[in-house]
Amino acid sequence: MTIDMSQFFQVFFDEADELLAEMEKLLLAVDVSAPDAEDLNAIFRSAHSIKGGASTFGLNDMTEVTHVLESLLDKIRKGEMSLTSEHVDAFLSAKDILKMQLDGHRLGSAVDQDAVGDVRMLLQSLSHESDHPAKPADPVVVDHSDTHFQQTFKIEIAAINDVDASALMSELGLLGLISRENCDPGKAIFHLQTNESKDDIISICSFILDPDNLNITLESSVPHSSAKKTQSQTEEDLGYGFFEPLDAMFPPLDAATETSAKTETPAPMPVLTQESTADKKNPATKKETEKHVASQESSTIRVGIEKVDQLINLIGELVITQAMLEQRTRDLDPILNERLLGSVAHLTRNTRDLQEAVMSIRMMPMDYVFSRFPRMVRDLAGKLGKRVELITYGASTELDKGLIERIVDPLTHLVRNSIDHGIELPATRAQAGKSEVGKLSLSAVHQGGNIVIEVSDDGGGLNREKILAKARQNGLTAPDSMQDAEVWQLIFAPGFSTAEIVTDVSGRGVGMDVVKRNITAMGGVVDIRSAMGFGTTITISLPLTLAILDGMSIKLGEEIYILPLGFVMESLQPARSDVKEVNGKGTVIKVRDEYLPLIPLYQRFDLEPKFVHPSDGIVVIVEVDGKKAALFVDDLVGQQQVVVKNIESNYKKIPGISGATILGDGGVALILDVSALLRSNK
Incomplete structure (x- = not known):
């Protein structure tokens, strides 16, 4: 019998990715002056596991790098060599090389062999073995000197x-x-x-x-008696009470616990076990520990995202079918059809529960995004000569996978901006009476049906006068009477940059406008708060998922449209005297001493309306990015949760429309793009 090893390749790739990410996380958090023994062991185990898997699958290039890497790590964890910041830099470089090699085998991407050779030579020189290159086939020797084998x-x-x-x-x-x-x-x-x-x-x-x-x-x-004596001696050497309950060794993790990854003086990682002492002297304890971990790992399975997407699509169809059944049975006699209506109501409840359960499968923790920033902050701060401490809050907060993948680039740009433009040089901070180490925080929290992400720094803050001057230079309207919140929004204008020197980090003005456009495309909004000398906070609010939407059904003539509920503030029927015509600016409506632009939707979509004057119909007040407007509609039909269907991929882009859904009667309703409607109302 021959085992086809190719079926295990994807498992190795996924696990190697996770091990490399964990290695980087530990390296960034390690205290160079007093490294924790378990951290060093965990870093070594990651390298060793990758080496073992790579060797198994014949990926000799990865085996060679990991062999030299683990040889140096082994010396450090055994105390034969002191850990230095130079070691950490070399280990991080080795991690990058291994990731490049892994992607080369998995994706067929190019591998810089010169960079691979440079890292190998660096690791060998640090371990004083440059004259005797390590052989990749050499086995790893584990210290079992204190163990009695039976x-x-x-x-x-x-x-x-x-x-x-x-x-x-x-x-x-x-x-x-x-x-x-x-x-x-x-x-x-x-x-x-x-x-x-x-x-x-x-x-x-x-x-x-x-x-x-x-x-x-x-x-x-x-013999059994000898084994018993050996065990007794081991217990005497260690003292009573060494065998702690598993609950004590693995306490439940608090979901609210915050994590902190520092680029300067990081706190040591929490210690669960000490392999260098306890596990080596007591194989039984280590075995029980491994069983405990194994039972935790067995509670999860790897599933391809395409299977999850297919499942979500099927659930969406089920939700639509359930809505159809519910609508078909509304006109039935409740007494004659009591059992049928009861079954339909039960189906409705089960469908909603099933829908929520399936949607939760696509939810991923924000740690997927946050975990990539400690390394970037460390490298960028070092390049700019700054000292930055990165703190993350709410890494366990969950967001839809599709949104998480799309939020990475905007957040990356915001973090780079905070380090480059926000946080000052150590000398400048010291002169201002601040700590030389700047603080940069990332946080995520659920608020209602949205997730709110904040990027905050304690740097110099935004310079109002500098922004106004640059805006006027670019031809933007920027009167001195503008509120601070309006001034801050100017930095999102295309081509806007206050950087005096163009570098590879910033200064070209091709970032913040893209950030806002991408976030708006996801149905989100961006807000800025800043105080001169005290720092800046940029807040992003996003819906938890793009697959399902809470919407308000509105009627225009004979057509039904869906208005996303997240943008709706209120609805009202205005008095005729509150509707005014403004020369050159169209129609406005007075709402509590505030004049809002009126957008007659029937004109936008070329429909025959039921009413032509707002006082005869309904006005819905919406808000996007702090700007309000009034949408004139014929009637409000109701509020419902709808399954969003993409139009652009099957038809074409329609101005003012973001998608479509299928109603309970089988009809198609278009979903309004509120942001686009307000942008076009000029």
Whole structure:
């Protein structure tokens, strides 16, 4: 029997991605002056796991880099060498190289071999092994000197190449002390001293080779009494109470706990176990720990996003069908059809619960976005000669996957702007009486049906006069009477930049307008608060998902349209005296001493209206980016949750329309693009 290893490649790619991300997170948080032992062990384990997987699949380029990397890490974690900031920089560079190599194997992207060679030489020089390049096939030796093994197995393998044999030796070495006999090419014989069972050995070997080529025999075993004595001695050495309950070793995580990733003096990561002392001396404890972790990992499965999208589409169709059934049964006699109506009501409740459950599958924590910024902040701050501390709040807050992927670029630009334009140089901050280390915070929190994301810094703040002067220079209308909130919005104008020097970081004025446009396209809004000398906060408000929308059904003539509820402030029937004609500016309506522009929707969509004067119909007040307007409609039909369908991909872009939905009667209703309607009303 031959095992097709290609089916496991995607699993390795996904796991390697996660391990690299975890390695970077730990490296950015490590305290160089007093590194935590468990952090160093965790970084080493990540490198070792990637090496083992790469070797298994014959990805020798990754094996070579990880071998040199883990050799240096091993010296540091054993105390043979002190950790320095130069080491951390080298490890982060190695992580980047491994990610590049991984993408090369997975996506076929280009790999800079010169950069790979440079990193290998750097790691070798740091470990004082540049004159003796490390061999990628060398197995990793795990320190089991304090462990008492009860049995020795002889493991004979036929039909195995040297690469697989080396990979297998590394994996089996984690179970105990292992040695290898010299034998004929294509074969391998190991002797393993361990406390694990024969089945554990088989499970590891079966991942790499055909079980039919495997022969395991028990060479020796420590008598039960001796084993008992060994265990007793170990307990005496460690003292009573060492074996803590699993609940104490793995306390439940508080969802509200905030994380902090610092580029200067980061706090050490929380310690769950100490492998260097407890696990090595007590294999039983380590085994129980691994079982506990394994039970946690088994509670999740990997599912392709295309399958989730298909499931959501089917649920959307089910919601539409349920709405049709509900509408068809509204005219039935409730007494004669009591059981049928009861069943339909039950179906409605179940459909809503199912819809919410399926939609939650697409929700991802904001940590997916936040986790990529510590490295960027560290590198950019160092490049600009600044000291920046990055703090994140609400990383567990969830957002739809589609929105999370689209919010990455806008947030990246805002973070870069805060470091470049907002936070001052250490000397400047010291002169102003501030800490030399600037604070940059990212936060995410749910508010109703939206998620609010904030990028905040304690830098110099926005300069009102400088922005006004630049706006006038660019030909924008910028009177001195403008409110601060209106002045801050000027930085979102296309081509606007107050940077005096164009660099590779900023100064070209091609960012903030794109940020706002992208966020608006997602149905979100952007707001800025700033105080000179105290910093700037940029707030982004987004809907939790784009797949389902809470909307208000409105009627224009004989047509039904959907107005997104998030933009609606109120609806009213105005008095005739409140409607005024303004020369050159169209019609306005007075609402509590405030004049708002009136947008007759029937004119926009070339429809025959039921009413031609606003006082005969209904006016809906909407607000986008702090700007209000009144939409004139014939009637309000009701409020409902609708499944959004894309029009542009199947037809074409329609001005003032963002999508469509299917109503309960099977008819199609268009969803209004409120932002576009207000922008075009000039």
